[in-house]
Amino acid sequence: MFTAEWKYIFKDNRSLLRILLGIMLIPTFYAVIFLSSLWNPYQEISHLPVAVVNEDKTQGSINFGNKIVNNLKQNNSLDFKFITNSSAQNQLKQGKIYMVLLIPKDFSKDIENLKTSNGKSATLDYYTSAGHSFVAMKMATTAINNIKNKIANEISDSYLKEINDQDTKFINILKTSSSNPQMEKMIISKTQNVTLNKNIMEPVKLHHFDNTTVKNNGTGMAPYLISVALFVGCITLNIIYDTFSPRGKIKNGIDWWISKMSFLYIFIILAASIMYILLITVNGLTPLNVFQTYGFIILTAITFLSIVTLFNLLFGMTGAWLMLLFMIIQLGGSAGTYPIQLSNIFFRSIHPYLPMSISIDALRSTISIGNSINNEVITFLIILIITNCLMIIFFKTEYDFKNIDLNK
Numbered sequence: 001m002f003t004a005e006w007k008y009i010f011k012d013n014r015s016l017l018r019i020l021l022g023i024m025l026i027p028t029f030y031a032v033i034f035l036s037s038l039w040n041p042y043q044e045i046s047h048l049p050v051a052v053v054n055e056d057k058t059q060g061s062i063n064f065g066n067k068i069v070n071n072l073k074q075n076n077s078l079d080f081k082f083i084t085n086s087s088a089q090n091q092l093k094q095g096k097i098y099m100v101l102l103i104p105k106d107f108s109k110d111i112e113n114l115k116t117s118n119g120k121s122a123t124l125d126y127y128t129s130a131g132h133s134f135v136a137m138k139m140a141t142t143a144i145n146n147i148k149n150k151i152a153n154e155i156s157d158s159y160l161k162e163i164n165d166q167d168t169k170f171i172n173i174l175k176t177s178s179s180n181p182q183m184e185k186m187i188i189s190k191t192q193n194v195t196l197n198k199n200i201m202e203p204v205k206l207h208h209f210d211n212t213t214v215k216n217n218g219t220g221m222a223p224y225l226i227s228v229a230l231f232v233g234c235i236t237l238n239i240i241y242d243t244f245s246p247r248g249k250i251k252n253g254i255d256w257w258i259s260k261m262s263f264l265y266i267f268i269i270l271a272a273s274i275m276y277i278l279l280i281t282v283n284g285l286t287p288l289n290v291f292q293t294y295g296f297i298i299l300t301a302i303t304f305l306s307i308v309t310l311f312n313l314l315f316g317m318t319g320a321w322l323m324l325l326f327m328i329i330q331l332g333g334s335a336g337t338y339p340i341q342l343s344n345i346f347f348r349s350i351h352p353y354l355p356m357s358i359s360i361d362a363l364r365s366t367i368s369i370g371n372s373i374n375n376e377v378i379t380f381l382i383i384l385i386i387t388n389c390l391m392i393i394f395f396k397t398e399y400d401f402k403n404i405d406l407n408k
Contacts, residue, residue: 018318019317019318019321022318022321023321026321026324026325029325029328030328033328033329033331033332034328034331034332036332036344037332037343037344037347038332038337038338038342038343041338041342041343042139042342044341044342044343045077045078045139045143045342046076046077046078046079047079047341047342048078048079048098048136048139048140048143048339048341048342049078049079049081049097049098050078050079050080050081050097050098050099050100050101051080051081051082051087051088051091051092051097051100051101052069052080052081052082052083052100052101052103053082053083053084053085053100053101053103054066054068054069054082055085055102055103055104056103056105056106056107056108057105057106057108057109058108059108059109059111059112060112062108062111062112063108064107064108064111064122064155065107065108068103068151069082069103075147077143077146077147078140078143079341081097085100088100088127089127092127092128092129093129093369093371095129095132095133095361095364098128098132098136098137098139098140098339099126099127099128099129099136099137099140099144100126101125101126101144101147102124102125102127103124104124104125106122107122107123107124110122110123111155111203114155114159114203115159121203121204122203122204122205123204123205123206124144124148124151124204124205124206124207125206125207125209126140126141126206126207126208126209127208127209127210127211128140128141128208128209128210129212129369130212130214130220130368131212131213131214131220131364131365131367131368131369132212132364132369133220133335133338133339134214134217134219134220134221135337135338135339136338136339137210137214141208144206145206148204148206151204152202152203152204155203155204156201156203212368212369212370213286213288213367214368215286218283218284218285219285219286219367219368221336221337222279222367223336223360223361223363223364223367224334224336224337224360225336226275226279226297227359227360228327228331228336228356230268230272230275230297230300230301230304230359231304231308231327231330231355231356232327233268233271233272233301234268234301234304234305234307234308234309234323235308235320235324235327237264237267237268237305238312238320238323239317239320241264243260243309243312243313244260244313246259246260247259250399252396252399253392253393253394253395253397253398253399253400254392254395254396256399257388257392257395260395261309261388261391264305264309265302265305268301268302268305269298271301272297272298272301273294273298275297276293276294276297285367287366287367287368288366288369288370289370292366292373293366293367296359296362296366296373296376296377297363299377299380299381299384300359300362300363300380302384303380303383303384303387304355304359306383306384306388306391307323307355307383307387308320309391310387310390310391310394311323313391313394314394327356329350329354330354330356330357333346333347333351333354334351334354334357334360335351335360336356336360355380358376358379359380361376362376362377
């Protein structure tokens with residue numbers, strides 16, 4: 001009794017053995033491939049692209065902006081790019097960089113004014129795009145706070161040294177001075193030093209700007225999880241539902257394709273619609289463009305279904321297994337969690353060509369950013385046309401050349 005199942009698998013049904021071996025490897029593929037894409041992203045943060053824009057004007061002979069730039073050029077904590085503000089803002093909007101650090105034109109002036117009674121903290125502006133990557137925004141914010149603290153400490157140390165020098169001079173004069181006017185001047189100087197002490201406690205402040213709309217982590221993760229959910233749904237549908245065997249009389253290959261795909265497309269559209277409605281009503285998802293988001297979700301659903309169904313028709317259960325493996329690869333290479341720059345070279349290389357990368361980028365735009373999705377729509381329409389043409393050819397070949405009695 002114990003050996004009956006093993007005998008059936010190893011002797012009587014070798015095709016099932018191959019399928020089971022493939023299934024056995026799924027947990028390994030899932031853990032190894034997916035985790036390898038984000039094994040230690042914080043170790044790769046030096047690859048995170050960040051722009052630095054220096055608009056600081058020289059104050060006397062001092063330009064603190066240039067000092068900051070020179071220091072950052074020697075700093076490998078991030079992938080700093082020193083470009084103009086217009087170029088930086090454009091790249092930020094396109095998702096090519098994840099933060100812009102802007103040193104304003106009055107930065108040196110404000111630093112120098114710390115010595116006066118009406119001095120105020122100098123400001124460093126930084127711009128992020130949480131819509132492109134909520135995690136990258138958090139990582140970049142942490143990094144820029146560390147940089148700000150280092151700059152502030154250097155400025156404070158410099159001015160504290162100047163104060164200490166003045167205090168030493170003040171004490172020495174007190175010891176030797178017998179002139180009341182000279183004493184008054186030194187008291188005034190000491191009072192100014194007290195004011196300076198207060199100002200340099202926080203010489204630099206950060207001012208954060210982000211034009212995208214990401215209310216919480218769920219909104220930031222929505223494009224990724226929507227894409228994963230749709231791909232999983234398409235694989236599950238193809239495993240459970242017979243996408244090959246015709247129902248009723250079939251006149252030709254196109255008739256066969258229409259019969260199968262009309263049902264499958266309507267089914268996946270309904271599934272995607274239910275998902276989207278509940279994300280809005282239950283989870284509280286609030287896309288920038290509600291209808292554009294819905295439209296692209298539907299396009300994504302039928303595109304994913306076309307890809308998965310084509311492989312299922314061509315290769316049977318092996319095709320479904322290949323699509324499951326393909327989904328696991330996409331989990332690691334689509335940059336749904338961490339920025340792709342923090343992944344390894346393999347995933348960075350395949351990232352632009354993955355269907356889930358395309359859907360995630362487009363949904364980030366419709367949900368949080370507001371960029372055009374024309375390129376993504378065109379790409380998916382091309383994939384949709386190609387996969388359906390191949391399915392029509394498949395059904396036509398099956399009908400015309402394999403002499404399958406479809407009308408029994």
